[in-house]
Structure formats: C-alpha cells, structure tokens
Amino acid sequence: MNDASSPKRDYRDTVFLPKTDFPMKAGLAAKEPAILERWARIGVYEKLREQRAEAERFILHDGPPYANGDLHMGHALNKILKDLVTRSQSLLGKNTPYVPGWDCHGLPIEWKVEEQYRKKKLNKDEVDPVQFRGECRAYATKWVDVQREQFKRLGVMGDWDDPYLTMKFDSEAIIAGELLKFAERGQLYRGAKPVMWSPVEKTALAEAEVEYEDITSTQIDVAFEIVEAPNAPELVGAHAVIWTTTPWTIPVNQALAYGAEIDYGIYRVGVGAAEDIVPSMSIPEGRVDQRMVIADALVGPFEKRTGLHLVRTGGIKGSDLAGAKARHPMHARGEFYAKPRPFLDGSHFVTTDAGTGLVHMAPDHGEDDFLLCKANGIDPVFAVTDDGRYREDWAWLGGDGSVINPKFNASGNGAKFEQGPICRDLREAGALLSGSDDFLHSYPHSWRSKAKIIFRCTPQWFIPMDAPLDQPLPERVREGHAVGEDIAEATGMHVNEDAPTPKSATVNHNGATLRDTALDSIERTRWVPERSKNRIRSMVEGRPDWVISRQRAWGVPIPLYVHRQSGDYLRDEGVNGRILEAFREGGADAWFAADHQALLGDRYDLADYEPVNDILDVWFDSGSTHAFVIEQRYGEGVRADLYLEGSDQHRGWFQSSLLESAGTRGRAPYDAVLTHGFALDRNGRKMSKSLGNVVDPLKIIDQSGADILRLWVASTDYFEDVRIGDEVLKGTSDAYRKLRNTFRYMLGALEGFGDEERIAVDDMPELELYILHKLGALDVELRTAVENYQFHRYSRALIEFMNEDLSAFFFDIRKDCLYCDAADDPKRRAYRTVLDTLFHALVRYAAPILCFTAEEVWQARFPSEDDSVHFLTWPELPPLPGDDAISTNWSDVRALRERVTEAIEPLRREKIIRSSNEAEVTVPELPLPADDLQEIFISSTVHHGEGEVAVTRTDNHKCGRCWRCLPDVPEDGALCGRCEKVLNR
Structure with missing residues (x-):
C-alpha cells in the first residue's frame, strides 16, 4: 500500500468541501440599508424602466394611504403585497412601473392640525383659510417624507422620487376637472336629505x-x-x-x-x-x-x-x-x-x-x-x-x-x-x-x-346613482329633491339648461345610470378572490346617491357658482377653463383667495352668483387618482391592470374609483381588483394601543430585517385576515434560515464552476433528470401562483422544494459525490451542472419575496457594482426528455428511502450505529441497482430480501477519506477503491 493510502493520513485536504464567503448568519437589519443605498446609487428602478421600455406593461395603481403617522402592520402587509406583485410581474419580463401615492386632504390631516390649535386654546375657524390650509399642507408633507422612507425600508421598489400626492397643484386641478365633468353634464344636484354627520368634526361622512x-x-x-x-x-x-x-x-x-x-x-x-x-x-x-x-x-x-x-x-x-x-x-x-x-x-x-x-x-x-x-x-x-x-x-x-x-x-x-x-x-x-x-x-x-355620529338632514351636493348619465337633471332636481318652500332657495338645485354642454363632458352612456354602468363594470372586472365581487356588487346595488360635499377647510373645493335667485349652478366651458388654470397655477387654495369676478369673466356678474365653499369628499379625490397617475403618465384611456387593497375598500377606494370612472369614462379604471384581509394579533384580535397588542413592523425590521416581514406576508393566506406575533415570526425566521443555508450550500458547492464543466442533459444520471423534472413542475406551479396572486402558494412551493427535494434529498445524496469524486467525474459534473441550473432558477424565484437576500446571494456569486438580481427575468429551464416514468419511479424510490430512514432511526437512538453509513439495509424490492440504492440510502450496503425493511450494523470498515463503510476497505482509515483511484490520479 502506498503512502497515499496510509490509514494514519488525514485526507481532509483531498476532498472538495464547499467554499463560500456567504455568511450563515444573515444580519439583515444591518445589511439591508446598505443594499437599499446601493440600489438608489445605481438607479435600479430607473434602469428597469429603461430596459423594459418596449416590454408589455403591467400597472399596479397604488391606493393612497393617509399622510398622518408612522406606518403600521396593515400598511406593511399592503405595501409588501404590492411589491410581491410588481416584482413577480417584472420577473416575467414585463415593464412594471409603480408610482406610490398619498392621500393628503380631508379630515385625517385637518383633525391633527386642529388638535394643535386646541392645545393652544385657539379656534381654527378664526384663522384665514389659506393660512390654515398651508399648515395642513406642511403637516401632510412631513408625514409623506417619513412614510416614504419607511416604505422604502420594506424593500418596496417604486418611483419614490416622483410619487403622486393629491395635494399637488396639478392633481388638485385634475380632481376639480373630474368633478366638473359631472357638473357640465348636469349630473350634480344640491339637495337636503339625511347623511351621516359627525357633530364633533362638524361635517358629513362617507x-x-x-x-x-x-x-x-x-x-x-x-x-x-x-x-x-x-x-x-x-x-x-x-x-x-x-x-x-x-x-x-x-x-x-x-x-x-x-x-x-x-x-x-x-x-x-x-x-x-x-x-x-x-x-x-x-x-x-x-x-x-x-x-x-x-x-x-x-x-x-x-x-x-x-x-x-x-x-x-x-x-x-x-x-x-x-x-x-x-x-x-x-x-x-x-x-x-x-x-x-x-x-x-x-x-x-x-x-x-x-x-x-x-x-x-x-x-x-x-x-x-x-x-x-x-x-x-x-x-x-x-x-x-x-x-x-x-x-x-x-x-x-x-x-x-x-x-x-x-x-x-x-x-x-x-x-x-x-x-x-x-x-x-x-x-x-x-x-x-x-x-x-x-x-x-x-x-x-x-x-x-x-x-x-348622527343621521342629519343638511344641504349637500350629490351625484345621482339612478339618473341617466347622458341626460341633465333639471326635472329630477327640481321635483325630486326640492324640500319645501321655506328652504327651497337654500337647498333647491337646478342646472342651467341654456348653457351648452362642453364636448369634453360628452360620454355616450345610452341612457344607462351610474348604478347600471358601475354594475356592468363590476361584471367585466376580475375579482380576486372571486367572492369579493358579490361584496362590492351588493354595496353598489343598494347604495344611496353619492354625497360628495364636506363642510371642512382642507381639500379640493367644489368649484361651482350658484345663481343667487334661481339656484342654478353655472355650466360654462370658459369659466371652468379659467378655474382649472387657476388651480394648476396656485392649487386649490386659489379658490379661497380668488378674484371670482375674473374667473366668471365678462359674461357674468359676481353679484348674481355665490361661490360654493364646500370641499369635495376625500373619496372623490382618491377615486380620481387614475386620471392624474395612470392616464396622465401613460395616455388617455389607459387603465390599471390591478388595484390591491384591504377588504374595507369595497366601500372605499375600490368603489369611489369605480363610480368616478364609470361616470366620466363609462367603465372601471381597473381590469382586476385584489382584496386582502387585515393584520391581527396572534390571538386573532384587532390590534389596539389600549389592548397593548400592537405589533410594530418598524421594530421587526430593526431587529430581524425586512426580508423576515416579507416572507411572513408571502406565507400567509392574505385573502383572509392574518395573524402575527412572536411565535409566528419565530416560525418565519426558521423558514428563512433554512432557505438561506440552502443558498449558502449552493454557493459553496458551485465554487469555481464554469461552462467547461457543464454537461449535457442527455448525459446526466437519472437522479439529476428527476430533480430537473421536479424543478420544471415547480416552475409551472410558481407561474400559476403569480397569475392568481397566490403568494402563499408560491412561497410554500418554493420552501418545500428547497427544503424537501433539495436539502433533505438531492443534496444529502450527492454530497459524497461532490466531496469525494474526481473533479472531472461525469456524475460530479452533472451534479454541479444541475446545481448551476437550480441556482439561476431559485435565486430568481426567491427575488420577489426575499428581495434583499436574493441580491446578496446573486452578488456573492456574480459581484458587480452595476448589476442586480432584479434585472433578471424568469429562468429558461433546459428541455427535458418527456419521460413521466422518471418522476413515477423516483417517487417510489423516495418512499422506500423514507422507510429505510425510519428503520435506521431506532438503532441510531440506541447508539448501535452512529450514522446511516454504518447500516446494512435489506429491502423487499430493488427499484434501482443495489449500488445506486446504497448511495441514495447513504448506507454501507443494500441487499434484496423478503419481508419488511431490515437494518443491522455493518462489519465493513470505514474509508479514511469518504467515511463510508464499504466492503473494499481493508481496515478503518484505509481508502476505498473509489477514493484510492481519485488520489492516485
């Protein structure tokens, strides 16, 4: 026996152990901000728009949160889901612009500013409205900046440098213009009937x-x-x-x-x-x-x-x-x-x-x-x-x-x-x-x-649900909503029938009402989950006329002039044009500081007209966002591929957007709507500061990293309410750790791999072909999940494949081949070729969910300052022989392997054997040659016998290099035939 086979030699330097600098410990809380900074430096979002400029476009329109406080778990759930959608659609090769936005008007902000007045014992009603509105604007701006950084920290990719804000001057002008489309067609009326009223806030509520x-x-x-x-x-x-x-x-x-x-x-x-x-x-x-x-x-x-x-x-x-x-x-x-x-x-x-x-x-x-x-x-x-x-x-x-x-x-x-x-x-x-x-x-x-609140009858402005959209409302308003001679002048509302209807206000609805048009649009929209269609349909079927006026200061005013004697509101294209130009130049504040005679022009005398001082329902603001986000950026007539919000928005943003667009465009502003549930505590209760059960997403990010939160979102059945707490997050962290270690193993196992080592599919062993078949099935499963926005199905399939098919099976079996076979051995080359295919596929699959970790993994193997994993598209898998028998046969092999593992475990517990390498296995069937099964079972030998699976301790000696107990090892520490050949080469 030569010196190379000496039983006393340490052979660790002769095996191909995985080598990688990729750390086992994630340290996400510290790493993720640096990754974000790098993405901003190289302009990942902007480069993607350039790269995909000619690709099919997918628009997810962001429902605007209120700019009034730190983000909570509901925000995190919603924004991460949106990011999963846009990143997965981008992975499919689409152009996925995402423009985040904020709702900046209305009571949430005004109420907070009023609180500051109350603390100083001041009355906001005594303050100049333009000054008060300026304070509201400053308050909203502060929280937009705060929330923007918090949303970015979640890993949400979007046009953060140019978000949409309902308080931007152009936005306010377009919102007012959308209202005037209803007014120009005579589709507004002012009437008195009970509305939900807040005596504390002194305004009507939706x-x-x-x-x-x-x-x-x-x-x-x-x-x-x-x-x-x-x-x-x-x-x-x-x-x-x-x-x-x-x-x-x-x-x-x-x-x-x-x-x-x-x-x-x-x-x-x-x-x-x-x-x-x-x-x-x-x-x-x-x-x-x-x-x-x-x-x-x-x-x-x-x-x-x-x-x-x-x-x-x-x-x-x-x-x-x-x-x-x-x-x-x-x-x-x-x-x-x-x-x-x-x-x-x-x-x-x-x-x-x-x-x-x-x-x-x-x-x-x-x-x-x-x-x-x-x-x-x-x-x-x-x-x-x-x-x-x-x-x-x-x-x-x-x-x-x-x-x-x-x-x-x-x-x-x-x-x-x-x-x-x-x-x-x-x-x-x-x-x-x-x-x-x-x-x-x-x-x-x-x-x-x-x-x-109370129900209180007050004069308010309404958009009717049941009047033909292509006809004005003179008779309906004059006779259907007059409320008595004593208040007719204050609340009766007629339209000026003599004024020409501007062309911009003409939409052919063929006599359909707003309710008819909205219900028809619901039928033409994809609802996810499908049952949510019934929810919004029932709401639209039974809802009253849309109350669009509020008695507040901060918002877009209703820019109408009402004739003091007749009660008619003025419909004049020239006047409306001057109003909107003033809004574009000075925002909605222009209405409160306007020279109204100048806006009316020479044809009308301000002494005859009273400007309306009510502001628009904030839901009309947000319901109009499609006009200044989608159409303004991508062209008239373009609509969103998807709206995605919580289930409460069936009576909120989903519905206001539907009604606004149905009334002005005759259709919904979206092709599909996805509804998710609410984030609850671990016991299924609503989170509340008074209950002390609030789970703060910012703390989770600071302690564990955003990818943990993203994995939790992707793992939940978010079509229902979802729970979160310490135990849930612990389970998510465990799942993340396994995924990370799988990537770490692949990085180490692929160290030094190049195209010269690659081997053709036709030359691969059956186990490699089986894993490629499994990868192909996973690919189909993930594509279907993306199509149906089922990221809980997506994440579960990905985790099970990486844990069960790879780590616990494929990698476990082939580690001996990786470590101990010759570098140019065809089986080892086939294994590393499949590992490379798996790596390229899995890092892409994981990228929409684990956006930071996938980038870290990609850069660990292909470091580049200007590159990103998020520039990649869906993997192209190698064509495989169409042999279903491979999957069927290997399913039987895996079932047999589980039976063998169960039979070995009692001997391991009793310390009769220390590892499966010391086991001699007898099985009732041999679906593969015994030598192949020996490698698959990671056992010493495999024999064919009658009865159930049987296991005994082997008398074979242990190879000093591969540590397998084999018949051809003469004594413990000596080399088996395979290892001796490798070393002698």
Whole structure:
C-alpha cells in the first residue's frame, strides 16, 4: 500500500468541501440599508424602466394611504403585497412601473392640525383659510417624507422620487376637472336629505369613514294620543305607542309609521302588573284604564319593559290606521308641535322584530323617515345644528344638546345618569311609559375622532346613482329633491339648461345610470378572490346617491357658482377653463383667495352668483387618482391592470374609483381588483394601543430585517385576515434560515464552476433528470401562483422544494459525490451542472419575496457594482426528455428511502450505529441497482430480501477519506477503491 493510502493520513485536504464567503448568519437589519443605498446609487428602478421600455406593461395603481403617522402592520402587509406583485410581474419580463401615492386632504390631516390649535386654546375657524390650509399642507408633507422612507425600508421598489400626492397643484386641478365633468353634464344636484354627520368634526361622512362599535343607549316607550281615526273611530283617545333608542329625535318627530298587514291590538291598562314583570318606570297616576295601540306580537316584551298589565279589548289591521292622526306629547310647546302627526304606511320597513310595531318618523334623522315623509309632502325642519344641538329658536330644548350625549338622553332608570331633559319633559307630559339606559347595540362612529355620529338632514351636493348619465337633471332636481318652500332657495338645485354642454363632458352612456354602468363594470372586472365581487356588487346595488360635499377647510373645493335667485349652478366651458388654470397655477387654495369676478369673466356678474365653499369628499379625490397617475403618465384611456387593497375598500377606494370612472369614462379604471384581509394579533384580535397588542413592523425590521416581514406576508393566506406575533415570526425566521443555508450550500458547492464543466442533459444520471423534472413542475406551479396572486402558494412551493427535494434529498445524496469524486467525474459534473441550473432558477424565484437576500446571494456569486438580481427575468429551464416514468419511479424510490430512514432511526437512538453509513439495509424490492440504492440510502450496503425493511450494523470498515463503510476497505482509515483511484490520479 502506498503512502497515499496510509490509514494514519488525514485526507481532509483531498476532498472538495464547499467554499463560500456567504455568511450563515444573515444580519439583515444591518445589511439591508446598505443594499437599499446601493440600489438608489445605481438607479435600479430607473434602469428597469429603461430596459423594459418596449416590454408589455403591467400597472399596479397604488391606493393612497393617509399622510398622518408612522406606518403600521396593515400598511406593511399592503405595501409588501404590492411589491410581491410588481416584482413577480417584472420577473416575467414585463415593464412594471409603480408610482406610490398619498392621500393628503380631508379630515385625517385637518383633525391633527386642529388638535394643535386646541392645545393652544385657539379656534381654527378664526384663522384665514389659506393660512390654515398651508399648515395642513406642511403637516401632510412631513408625514409623506417619513412614510416614504419607511416604505422604502420594506424593500418596496417604486418611483419614490416622483410619487403622486393629491395635494399637488396639478392633481388638485385634475380632481376639480373630474368633478366638473359631472357638473357640465348636469349630473350634480344640491339637495337636503339625511347623511351621516359627525357633530364633533362638524361635517358629513362617507360610509367608508365610519366604523361600528357596540354601545349602550337609552330605550324608551312613548305614547302619542290618537285624535283622528276615520277608519277606526274607536281609536280616538287611545295612545299609539312607539319605541326608540334615539330619544333625541322625539323633538323632531313629524309622523308615525305602521305596517299595513300587521295585527295591532287595542289594550287597556289593568290594575295589576303582569306575572314576572319588573317595572322599569313607576306607573304614572291615571294610567290605569288608559288604552294603548301596540302590535299583538310585541305586547309581551312591552309589558316587561313597562311593568304594565295589558288587557286586549279589540284589534285592527295596520291598514285601518290610514288617515289617522296623533298628537305630539309636547303639543303645547308651539305651532310645530301643535300640528297633529299623520300615520303613514311604512310597510317596507316597519316590522314586529322589536319595539311596538309603530315607528316614530323624524325625516331630518333617518333615510326611511326622510323618504316616507317626503313622499307624503312632509319636509325636514333642520332643527339640529352642525355641532349636534337644537337650534336656538327651537320651541322645545332650543340651544340644548349635544343630542347624542348619554346624559342628555338618559331615562334616569339607573344609577349612571340622572334623568335627562327629554325624558323629564316626556314624563311630566304623561307620555313616557318606560325607559332604561342599558340597551346594547351596534352604533356608527367616526373612525377618526371615534365619536358617535348622527343621521342629519343638511344641504349637500350629490351625484345621482339612478339618473341617466347622458341626460341633465333639471326635472329630477327640481321635483325630486326640492324640500319645501321655506328652504327651497337654500337647498333647491337646478342646472342651467341654456348653457351648452362642453364636448369634453360628452360620454355616450345610452341612457344607462351610474348604478347600471358601475354594475356592468363590476361584471367585466376580475375579482380576486372571486367572492369579493358579490361584496362590492351588493354595496353598489343598494347604495344611496353619492354625497360628495364636506363642510371642512382642507381639500379640493367644489368649484361651482350658484345663481343667487334661481339656484342654478353655472355650466360654462370658459369659466371652468379659467378655474382649472387657476388651480394648476396656485392649487386649490386659489379658490379661497380668488378674484371670482375674473374667473366668471365678462359674461357674468359676481353679484348674481355665490361661490360654493364646500370641499369635495376625500373619496372623490382618491377615486380620481387614475386620471392624474395612470392616464396622465401613460395616455388617455389607459387603465390599471390591478388595484390591491384591504377588504374595507369595497366601500372605499375600490368603489369611489369605480363610480368616478364609470361616470366620466363609462367603465372601471381597473381590469382586476385584489382584496386582502387585515393584520391581527396572534390571538386573532384587532390590534389596539389600549389592548397593548400592537405589533410594530418598524421594530421587526430593526431587529430581524425586512426580508423576515416579507416572507411572513408571502406565507400567509392574505385573502383572509392574518395573524402575527412572536411565535409566528419565530416560525418565519426558521423558514428563512433554512432557505438561506440552502443558498449558502449552493454557493459553496458551485465554487469555481464554469461552462467547461457543464454537461449535457442527455448525459446526466437519472437522479439529476428527476430533480430537473421536479424543478420544471415547480416552475409551472410558481407561474400559476403569480397569475392568481397566490403568494402563499408560491412561497410554500418554493420552501418545500428547497427544503424537501433539495436539502433533505438531492443534496444529502450527492454530497459524497461532490466531496469525494474526481473533479472531472461525469456524475460530479452533472451534479454541479444541475446545481448551476437550480441556482439561476431559485435565486430568481426567491427575488420577489426575499428581495434583499436574493441580491446578496446573486452578488456573492456574480459581484458587480452595476448589476442586480432584479434585472433578471424568469429562468429558461433546459428541455427535458418527456419521460413521466422518471418522476413515477423516483417517487417510489423516495418512499422506500423514507422507510429505510425510519428503520435506521431506532438503532441510531440506541447508539448501535452512529450514522446511516454504518447500516446494512435489506429491502423487499430493488427499484434501482443495489449500488445506486446504497448511495441514495447513504448506507454501507443494500441487499434484496423478503419481508419488511431490515437494518443491522455493518462489519465493513470505514474509508479514511469518504467515511463510508464499504466492503473494499481493508481496515478503518484505509481508502476505498473509489477514493484510492481519485488520489492516485
């Protein structure tokens, strides 16, 4: 035996161990900022736009977050998802411009600036509006800059140097221009009807600006004495009983509603209390023998609330109440209350689910109330002011409020509050039958101030949902929305029919309404997941006219002139042109500091016109962004390939964008919409500072790196709500570590690999072909996942392939070949060739998710100051023989390998053997030659035998170089035949 085969020799310097400087420890928190700086230095985003200028374009339009605070987990989830989409589409070779944007107007910013005024005990209403708007602009600018850096730190690639802002002058001009397209066609009206109103913020709110929370309210039963009943004279003198959870609306009551098919009983109040009834109010003197009208189905609950014992003396159908009238309990308080209240047929909303079966109507404060009363000639009275008080001249409780204050409404039946003025006065009038302050129900709140809102009838500007879009609205407005002669001048709205309709406002809708057009657009849009289509469709089907006006200071004004006498708003192309030019030069501030006579021009006298001072609903702002982001940058008529936001945007940005574009362009501004869920804590609860369960994405980035957060997002089924916490992040970090180590192994194993070593597919062993088949299947799976925006499916497939198919199987089997075969051995060359193919594919596949790590991996193998992994496109895999038998056969081999591994494990635990190399394996079938199975099982020998898999310790000696226990090793430490040949060469 020569010196080379001496059993005492250390052969470690003769094996090809992987070599790489790529560190096992990631250190992402420190590395990622440097990578970001390098990307900015070489202009990765800009170079990609140049490289893909002629490629198919894919536009993901960014829904604008509000510029008012640090990013939270919802922001992180949303922005990372968008980046996964754009990077994966870019990987497919497309041109994927991404223009981030911010919503800079509206209450979120204005409210914060007002808070600063309140801390200084200043009144913002006394400040010049242009000065106040300047402070709002400065506040928004500060947070745009803060959030921009935070979003960039997530690895989100986009045009950060030129984002879109709704407060840019050009943006404000285009927003105003989009509104004027509706106005020029006569598709605006000003009318008075109930809208959601915040008494704290003193403005109307959109549905998307409201959240619902459980509260306890006062519930009361109130008696209205019937004074006329032509169809049922026996009712005169009886009391119609109503039940309400909004006592503050009783001072604005104008009618009572009944259900025509409901059975009502006429009940006499008996002497004793009903069995098991605990009275909630003391029974007023004289109540005994009083007659009451209540729905038969609701008498039991009524008795429990009141403690009254009722005896039925007769009954009527609801239809018998037609033509009846009742007296308001406060009929002695003046002319408004002295007028008897009519009974109206409210069959479409009056039920016997709760209450008494009779509903009091306050058209100022409810949609059903308003519509029913208006149909019967009853107009709102505007008794409640913008801060939630009754106006000073109101006959009952004038100047009092706030109307939604629990103390103001309190029944006094409980220890929390003393009886409020409404219940006190009703009790003194003998009309209060019951009251309690513990009625639990869901109630709308402003999601900014968190204060309760009310429904309040005010003059507002509307875009109609059900008027033909190709026709103006004179008749609809004049007759459908006039609200009474006393306020006609203030709220009636007509269009100037004599003014020519500008060509720019002409869209051929063939008589379709905005609702029709929007619903048709929904059907033509791809919704991901598909079930989300039903959600937005139901919302559009049932939504009221679009309230587009707000009573605030910070936003785009509604740039209209209203004729002081006729109430017509001016439609003149020349005037509108001058308005928009002023906006382009000075922004929307120009309206508040304008020479309005100059804008009107010589044809009109400012003395005849009043400028509108309301601002636009901020959802109209964001709904118009497609016009100044997509069309302005890419051409008229271009629309987004995808909108991507949280599920709450079905009533927000998705819908406002749909309605705006449907009204001005006859279609949606997007081809597809992706909806994701919300980020919850580890227990599935909404994150809240008060609960102390907020998971801060900025802290995760500082501690673990953005790629961990990105991998978490990609691994979640974000079509549903997703959870995050320490345990979830630990699992994500473990998955990341395995992926990183797989790349590290490949980098080391490919050290020195070049084209001269590459081997043709036809010359490869079957195991290499099998892995290439698996890679091809993965490729198909990932492409499908990208097409369907299923990145949880994408990441799972990628992780399973890298962990199970490669690290635990392919790499494990071929490590002996890599380490110990001759450098030019065909099998080793085939292995390294496949490793190179795997590397080029996997680093690309990983790049959309692990954008920083993929760059680090790529630069570790192909260092270049000007290059980036993100310039690469989807890998082109080598063509393979179309032999499905390879995959089938190797699936059987892998199953057998698992059985062998399970059989070896008990011997390893009992320390009979230390590794599988010391195992002699007997198997019942040989799907491959025994020598091949020996390598696959990483065992000493493999034999064919009967029965189950069997394992024993081998008597073979261990090779001093490859450490395999083989029959041809004469003694421990000596060389096997393969290793001796390698060294002798």
